[in-house]
Amino acid sequence: MAETQREDSGAEQRESSGYKLEKPIVQSIMECVEARDTEALDAIIDTLHPADVADILEQISGPERREFLDLYDGDILGEVLSELDEGLREEVINALQPDDLTAAVRELESDDVVDLLEDLEEPQQERILEALPASDRAAVEQALTYPEFSAGRLMQPEVVRAPEHWRVGDAIDYMRSDTAYLPEQFYHVVLVDPMMRPTGYVTLGKLLASPRETPLMEIVEDSFRTVPVDEAEGEVAYAFNQYHLISMPVVDNGGQLVGMITIDDAMVVLDEEAEEDILRLAGVGENRISDRVWDTTKRRFPWLAVNLVTAILASIVISQFEAVIAQVVALAVLMPIVASMGGNAGTQSLTVAVRAIATKDLTGANVWRVVRREVLVGLVNGLFFALAMGIVGLIWFGSMQLGYVLAIAMVVNMVVAGLAGILIPVALEKIGVDPALASGAFVTTVTDVVGFFAFLGLAAIMLL
Amino acid sequence: MAETQREDSGAEQRESSGYKLEKPIVQSIMECVEARDTEALDAIIDTLHPADVADILEQISGPERREFLDLYDGDILGEVLSELDEGLREEVINALQPDDLTAAVRELESDDVVDLLEDLEEPQQERILEALPASDRAAVEQALTYPEFSAGRLMQPEVVRAPEHWRVGDAIDYMRSDTAYLPEQFYHVVLVDPMMRPTGYVTLGKLLASPRETPLMEIVEDSFRTVPVDEAEGEVAYAFNQYHLISMPVVDNGGQLVGMITIDDAMVVLDEEAEEDILRLAGVGENRISDRVWDTTKRRFPWLAVNLVTAILASIVISQFEAVIAQVVALAVLMPIVASMGGNAGTQSLTVAVRAIATKDLTGANVWRVVRREVLVGLVNGLFFALAMGIVGLIWFGSMQLGYVLAIAMVVNMVVAGLAGILIPVALEKIGVDPALASGAFVTTVTDVVGFFAFLGLAAIMLL
Numbered sequence: 001m002a003e004t005q006r007e008d009s010g011a012e013q014r015e016s017s018g019y020k021l022e023k024p025i026v027q028s029i030m031e032c033v034e035a036r037d038t039e040a041l042d043a044i045i046d047t048l049h050p051a052d053v054a055d056i057l058e059q060i061s062g063p064e065r066r067e068f069l070d071l072y073d074g075d076i077l078g079e080v081l082s083e084l085d086e087g088l089r090e091e092v093i094n095a096l097q098p099d100d101l102t103a104a105v106r107e108l109e110s111d112d113v114v115d116l117l118e119d120l121e122e123p124q125q126e127r128i129l130e131a132l133p134a135s136d137r138a139a140v141e142q143a144l145t146y147p148e149f150s151a152g153r154l155m156q157p158e159v160v161r162a163p164e165h166w167r168v169g170d171a172i173d174y175m176r177s178d179t180a181y182l183p184e185q186f187y188h189v190v191l192v193d194p195m196m197r198p199t200g201y202v203t204l205g206k207l208l209a210s211p212r213e214t215p216l217m218e219i220v221e222d223s224f225r226t227v228p229v230d231e232a233e234g235e236v237a238y239a240f241n242q243y244h245l246i247s248m249p250v251v252d253n254g255g256q257l258v259g260m261i262t263i264d265d266a267m268v269v270l271d272e273e274a275e276e277d278i279l280r281l282a283g284v285g286e287n288r289i290s291d292r293v294w295d296t297t298k299r300r301f302p303w304l305a306v307n308l309v310t311a312i313l314a315s316i317v318i319s320q321f322e323a324v325i326a327q328v329v330a331l332a333v334l335m336p337i338v339a340s341m342g343g344n345a346g347t348q349s350l351t352v353a354v355r356a357i358a359t360k361d362l363t364g365a366n367v368w369r370v371v372r373r374e375v376l377v378g379l380v381n382g383l384f385f386a387l388a389m390g391i392v393g394l395i396w397f398g399s400m401q402l403g404y405v406l407a408i409a410m411v412v413n414m415v416v417a418g419l420a421g422i423l424i425p426v427a428l429e430k431i432g433v434d435p436a437l438a439s440g441a442f443v444t445t446v447t448d449v450v451g452f453f454a455f456l457g458l459a460a461i462m463l464l
Numbered sequence: 465m466a467e468t469q470r471e472d473s474g475a476e477q478r479e480s481s482g483y484k485l486e487k488p489i490v491q492s493i494m495e496c497v498e499a500r501d502t503e504a505l506d507a508i509i510d511t512l513h514p515a516d517v518a519d520i521l522e523q524i525s526g527p528e529r530r531e532f533l534d535l536y537d538g539d540i541l542g543e544v545l546s547e548l549d550e551g552l553r554e555e556v557i558n559a560l561q562p563d564d565l566t567a568a569v570r571e572l573e574s575d576d577v578v579d580l581l582e583d584l585e586e587p588q589q590e591r592i593l594e595a596l597p598a599s600d601r602a603a604v605e606q607a608l609t610y611p612e613f614s615a616g617r618l619m620q621p622e623v624v625r626a627p628e629h630w631r632v633g634d635a636i637d638y639m640r641s642d643t644a645y646l647p648e649q650f651y652h653v654v655l656v657d658p659m660m661r662p663t664g665y666v667t668l669g670k671l672l673a674s675p676r677e678t679p680l681m682e683i684v685e686d687s688f689r690t691v692p693v694d695e696a697e698g699e700v701a702y703a704f705n706q707y708h709l710i711s712m713p714v715v716d717n718g719g720q721l722v723g724m725i726t727i728d729d730a731m732v733v734l735d736e737e738a739e740e741d742i743l744r745l746a747g748v749g750e751n752r753i754s755d756r757v758w759d760t761t762k763r764r765f766p767w768l769a770v771n772l773v774t775a776i777l778a779s780i781v782i783s784q785f786e787a788v789i790a791q792v793v794a795l796a797v798l799m800p801i802v803a804s805m806g807g808n809a810g811t812q813s814l815t816v817a818v819r820a821i822a823t824k825d826l827t828g829a830n831v832w833r834v835v836r837r838e839v840l841v842g843l844v845n846g847l848f849f850a851l852a853m854g855i856v857g858l859i860w861f862g863s864m865q866l867g868y869v870l871a872i873a874m875v876v877n878m879v880v881a882g883l884a885g886i887l888i889p890v891a892l893e894k895i896g897v898d899p900a901l902a903s904g905a906f907v908t909t910v911t912d913v914v915g916f917f918a919f920l921g922l923a924a925i926m927l928l
Contacts, residue, residue, distance in 0.1 A: 026829045049687060051706045059830040175673045186669050187651055187710070204668035205650050209639045223513060241735060242515045244728040246651070246710070263727055264708040267734075271705060274738035275819060278745070282815035283808065289820035289830070293840045300812050304845060307808045308852065311801040319797045325789075332796035333783045336912075337775040339800070344747065344771045348764050351746035355739060356753035365490045366523040366753070376757045381768060388772065448800075 026056055033067050042074045050076050054083035057092070058290040069095050078107035086119050087288050087295070093124055102131035109184060110139040111156045111265060118148065151236050152229040154269065155250045155259030158183050162216060164191040164199050169212030171202075185262050187246045191216055196256045198249045200224050226251045229258055233269045238360070240266035277358055280436035281351060283307075306441045314339070314448035321456035324464060330397045331459050334406060338455045341385060342413035342447035349374055349421025350439045357429050358436070371422050378418030382411035401462050409455035413447060420446040490520055497531050506538045514540050518547035522754040526555070533559050542571035550583050551752050551759070557588055566595035573648060574603040575620045575729060582612065615700050616693040618733065619714045619723030622647050626680060628655040628663050633676030635666075649726050651710045655680055660720045662713045664688050690715045693722055697733045702824065704730035741822055744900035745815060747771075770905045778803070778912035785920035788928060794861045795923050798870060802919045805849060806877035806911035813838055813885025814903045821893050822900070835886050842882030846875035865926050873919035877911060884910040 025044075032041040045053055053076065057065055069092065077096070081089060081104055093101060105113060105128050113132065117125050117140065129137055139157050146152025158181050162171045171189055174180055188201040200220035210219055226249045227236055239245060240263060248266075250259040279287060283303025287296055318325075318335070325331050353370075356362035362370060386407035393403035424442045425435035489508070496505040509517055517540065521529055533556065541560070545568055548556060557565060569577060569592050577596065581589050581604065593601055603621050610616025622645055626635045635653055638644055652665040664684035674683055690713045691700055703709060704727060712730075714723040743751060747767025751760055782789075782799070789795050817834075820826035826834060850871035857867035888906045889899035 023828045049707050051708075055825065056829075058825060059827065061833065172672055176675065180673070182669060182673050185710075203649075204672060205646060208636055208668060208672065209644070209646050211640065241731060243513050244515075244731070246649075246727065263710065263731075267705060267708070267727075267731065270731075270735075271738075274735075274742075275823075278738075278742050278819055279815060281742070282745070282811050284812045284816055287812075287816050289816060289825045289834060293837050293844070296837060296841045297844045300809070300841065301845060301848070303812065304805065304808055304849065308801070308805060308849060311804045312856065314804075315797050315801055318800070322793045322797065325796045326793045329786045329790045329796075332789045332793075332799075333779050333786065335796075336782070336800060336803070337772070337779055340775045340778075340912075341768065341772060344768055345764070347746050348748045348751075348767065351743060352748055352751050352753060355742055359739075361519065361522060361753045363523065364487045365520075369525065370753060373755075373757050373760060377760045377764065380757070380761045381765060384765070385768065385772060392776065448804075 026059065029056060029068070030060065030064060033064065033071055036071060038071050038073050041068075041071055045072060045074055045076070050079035051083045053080045054085075058085055058088060062091070062292075065092070066095050069100075075103070075107070078104035078112075081105075081116060082108060082112045085288050085290055087286075087291055089116065090120060090124070093120065093128075098127070101127065105131045106133070106136075109156060110136050110143065111154060113140050114143040114153055117144065118153065147230055149233045150229065151227050151231040151233065151250050151261060152259070154233055154236060154265045155229075155261045156183055157259045159190055159249065159257060159260040160186050160188075161190045161192050161198075161257060164193055164217055166191075166216050167212065168207055168210045168214045168216065168219075171207060171216060172212070183260075185264065186260070187262070188221075189216070190249050190257060190260070191220065192257055197254075198224075198226055198251065198257045201247075201249065227261070228253070234273055236261060237266050237269040237273060241270055273358070277354065277436045280434065281354060281440060283440060303441075307444075310441055310445040310448065313445060314452055317449050317452045318456065321460060324456060324460045328402075328459065328463055330399075330402060331456060334393065334397075334402075335452060335455050337389065338406065338409045338413055339448050339451035341410060342417040342451040343444050345378060345381065345414050346417035346421045346443040346447045347440070349378075349418050350425055350435075350443050353422045353425040354435045354439060357425060362426070367422075367426055371419070374418035374422045375415055378415040379411065382414030385414065386410040402459075405455065405458045405462055409451065409458055412454045413451040416450045417443070417447045490523065493520060493532070494524065494528060497528065497535055500535060502535050502537050505532075505535055509536060509538055509540070514543035515547045517544045518549075521556070522549055522552060526756075529556065530559050533564075539567070539571070542568035542576075545569075545580060546572060546576045549752050549754050551755055553580065554584060554588070557584065557592075562591070565591065569595045570597070570600075573620060574600050574607065575618060577604050578607040578617055581608065582617065611694055613697045614693065615691050615695040615697065615714050615725060616723070618697055618700060618729045619693075619725045620647055621723045623654055623713065623721060623724040624650050624652075625654045625656050625662075625721060628657055628681055630655075630680050631676065632671055632674045632678045632680065632683075635671060635680060636676070647724075649728065650724070651726070652685075652724075653680070654713050654721060654724070655684065656721055661718075662688075662690055662715065662721045665711075665713065691725070692717070698737055700725060701730050701733040701737060705734055737822070741818065741900045744898065745818060745904060747904060767905075771908075774905055774909040774912065777909060778916055781913050781916045782920065785916075785924060788920060788924045792866075792923065792927055794863075794866060795920060798857065798861075798866075799916060799919050801853065802870065802873045802877055803912050803915035805874060806881040806915040807908050809842060809845065809878050810881035810885045810907040810911045811904070813842075813882050814889055814899075814907050817886045817889040818899045818903060821889060826890070831886075831890055835883070838882035838886045839879055842879040843875065846878030849878065850874040866923075869919065869922045869926055873915065873922055876918045877915045880914045881907070881911045 029041065029044055032044065057068065077100060081092060084092060096104065113136065117128060129140065132140065143153055160175065160182060162174065175182060188203055189207060190198050191200045191202065193199050201224060202216055202219050203221065206219045223243070225239065225243065227239065229250050229252050239248065245263065247260055247262045249257055250261060252258045279285060285299045287299045353362060389410050390403035390407035393406040394400060420443045425439045428435045428438055493505065493508055496508065521532065541564065545553060545556060560568065577600065581592060593604065596604065607617055624639065624646060626638065639646060652667055653671060654662050654665045657663050665688060666680055666683050667685065670683045689703065689707065691703065693714050693716050703712065709727065711724055711726045713721055714725060716722045743749060749763050751763045817826060853874050854867035854871040857870040858864060884907045889903045892899045892902055
């Protein structure tokens with residue numbers, strides 16, 4: 001693909017083959033840094049998008065980052081900061097000279113400043129707020145009064161609005177006048193009533209294509225949604241995704257227009273939510289690839305500790321059957337199979353359920369149909385693998401009865417796994433716990449305990 | 465939040481509290497269906513967004529869907545079809561009367577028709593193609609000549625373009641003329657040279673805000689990217705996300721403008737990619753919550769079968785130590801703990817790695833730093849849990865040596881788990897296999913085999 005960057009001074013063209021930040025680019029940059037060649041470094045960085053520069057900073061080491069920041073003299077640092085992983089922002093902000101930080105922050109729109117500030121400590125927040133012009137500072141402080149992770153924090157307070165009785169010509173003249181402040185990104189003009197309540201919006205495309213005399217009310221979009229300023233950002237992102245929105249006006253308790261959220265901010269949230277789900281299901285919380293050893297260790301530890309407890313629980317079950325195992329050592333060889341198959345089936349079931357809950361595809365309307373399906377699937381797969389394991393038991397250890405024990409335990413565990421995999425996330429969701437976070441531990445506890453108990457218990461009955 | 469839907473006939477207002485399709489709505493709809501009350505059904509459906517109607521159809525049962533389709537008489541069926549889960553599209557298309565299908569398909573833009581067609585069988589594709597007006601049909605057939613999952617399939621061939629030497633006034637007059645075809649969604653005007661090659665684009669916002677005499681070249685965006693028509697859709701979605709794009713022009717081999725991809729299509733792909741990753745990591749492939757029992761069983765079976773093989777492998781390792789277990793039955797009680805901790809640590813590591821590979825945060829530039837980090841994290845956590853398990857072994861079974869065996873095996877397995885969790889996805893990616901798909905099985909095989917071998921092997925040496 002081709003990317004061209006245009007500077008005020010002329011056209012700066014650069015072909016890059018593919019979006020991957022190839023090792024060569026990173027190497028050239030580090031060579032400039034080592035040679036302390038500011039000019040060459042700025043030249044390379046100028047051809048890159050801030051998002052790619054942020055990626056590079058995430059991939060190099062701490063000391064290399066500091067050298068980079070010492071040397072870099074260009075003007076995209078503010079945007080780079082917005083794109084940077086939260087884990088690295090503090091480090092970079094601390095490494096910047098006060099003047100550089102001021103310059104960087106002044107480049108940004110107020111919603112990006114809010115995003116930057118949210119994760120910083122008080123003193124750093126103060127530093128940044130002091131660097132802003134008065135009006136921006138007011139907007140940012142206003143945004144910070146809204147709850148964290150709410151629509152109020154995502155929105156841009158400057159909205160292009162027009163009284164609902166205006167015509168196309170009025171709107172265009174207004175936008176061309178000096179008094180109008182037009183945000184970097186806007187895609188609609190919001191119509192408001194005399195009480196400043198939004199009543200519809202017009203896409204810029206329709207605005208452009210319609211004659212000047214057309215009343216704006218005649219070309220509003222069919223479907224119009226607004227969001228309260230304290231709505232959770234996850235719900236906002238869901239709406240953007242579900243209804244294919246490009247922008248959505250934000251209203252306060254009185255229904256008055258207070259801001260606009262655009263698709264780029266919603267997409268960041270959507271991305272974060274998907275990432276969170278993937279990482280939570282595996283018990284790694286907010287682990288990022290750029291985290292250091294100690295942070296990573298701390299973030300993985302809780303889940304491992306919980307799993308240690310569940311593993312010990314399962315071992316307690318096994319220990320009830322020590323005598324049985326002592327007599328038929330084959331049981332020790334085979335028991336992990338039943339438990340592990342149950343664990344895998346349970347994980348499949350719970351992953352589909354957690355994902356469906358997150359996308360609102362699993363609701364009160366269809367949960368019992370899904371439970372019924374999970375039980376049947378567990379039964380069918382269970383029977384199939386029961387047959388397979390029965391044969392394995394027979395061939396490997398020459399015992400028909402061992403085969404039966406394996407088979408029955410397998411069916412039981414697979415059905416229980418399916419049930420647990422769907423019921424546990426749903427139950428956790430109902431009591432307000434994030435199913436992605438906690439289901440895994442509960443489900444594997446159930447499948448391990450049931451797996452070992454069914455297998456060893458049946459063995460005790462049938463073989464002794 | 466509030467949602468208002470406007471009909472040509474006037475303003476139809478409806479407040480819905482929250483985006484969740486509450487059970488009450490689904491129930492009202494099913495009541496209308498059972499009462500065979502077309503008018504009431506159409507009235508309710510008219511107030512809903514097609515995406516929500518699709519969700520409802522996904523949540524009710526097969527027979528209920530057919531009754532709904534028999535009865536529903538409104539005109540949003542085409543959009544609903546686009547929003548429907550792929551697994552259900554075939555069923556719904558087959559259930560529609562030919563006239564209804566024709567009407568439904570004619571509502572859609574050509575890129576949505578392409579998306580609909582892609583997953584259908586030949587005869588059904590033919591039915592739909594025959595329903596289209598000739599020009600749309602040509603556009604769709606052209607799109608189908610591009611590889612599946614490529615930019616060519618996502619794009620809208622109609623692009624709002626202007627010769628690069630035009631001024632703002634020329635562009636606006638053109639868009640207002642009868643000859644211009646303006647797509648439902650467009651956010652930029654693409655500037656082209658005499659060879660029809662794109663040289664930049666102008667946002668509608670800037671177009672509106674600039675005086676008529678302004679040359680378009682003066683208000684183009686700083687950053688401009690195009691994508692080749694055969695680029696993989698995953699790369700397209702990555703670019704939209706990474707660079708916060710709203711639209712991106714598509715060019716053919718000669719660099720000529722052939723279409724435009726807009727954010728709504730890219731977001732669907734992004735969403736699908738994230739969902740695929742989550743589901744693949746758990747081995748459920750394309751399982752959707754609306755799938756029926758048999759489809760679900762078939763989709764989960766392969767992963768379970770693979771895991772059965774790896775579980776048997778692990779059991780073979782255990783069976784080498786039958787004699788040891790016969791003598792020290794405590795080993796059978798404790799061995800699942802070491803294996804399971806290794807499995808969990810390995811899964812944490814592999815999930816972070818797979819996600820980082822997908823978001824291009826793990827590349828040749830930082831892979832060895834990450835490997836080193838994983839080994840250290842495995843070591844630190846391993847030592848901690850080794851201490852914990854050593855104490856457990858001592859307390860539970862009263863044997864210092866058992867404690868040592870547990871501790872050493874734990875450290876070994878945690879370090880190996882960290883290594884495997886990062887190296888296996890990277891290796892799979894390098895040989896062109898999707899790491900999300902296959903890593904899990906390999907990593908747990910390694911941790912199980914190493915876990916059992918280390919524990920039982922050390923036990924054999926130290927206790928006998």
